[in-house]
Amino acid sequence: MKIDEKVTVERERDNALRAHEYVVITHDKEGNEVEYISFYVADSGKIYSVKDPRPLP
Numbered sequence: 928m929k930i931d932e933k934v935t936v937e938r939e940r941d942n943a944l945r946a947h948e949y950v951v952i953t954h955d956k957e958g959n960e961v962e963y964i965s966f967y968v969a970d971s972g973k974i975y976s977v978k979d980p981r982p983l984p
Contacts, residue, residue, distance in 0.1 A: 945970045948977070 928936050935952045946967040953963045965977035 941967070946975070 928938075930936060933954050937950045937952065939948050939950075940946075941948055944967060946969040948965065948967050950965045951963045952960050955961050961981065963981055964979075967975040967977065969975065
């Protein structure tokens with residue numbers, strides 16, 4: 928899902944984990960995709976961070 932010109936949120940189902948993985952992607956000054964943050968939302972509603980956020984470009 929495109930949020931604006933620079934930010935996109937991608938979602939993928941992981942049936943084994945019974946959760947959706949969300950990845951927030953932004954673009955650097957050169958237009959390259961940069962994965963900003965990634966997290967899982969379990970079917971129970973709990974949120975699990977996959978990695979710490981990167982500094983915004």
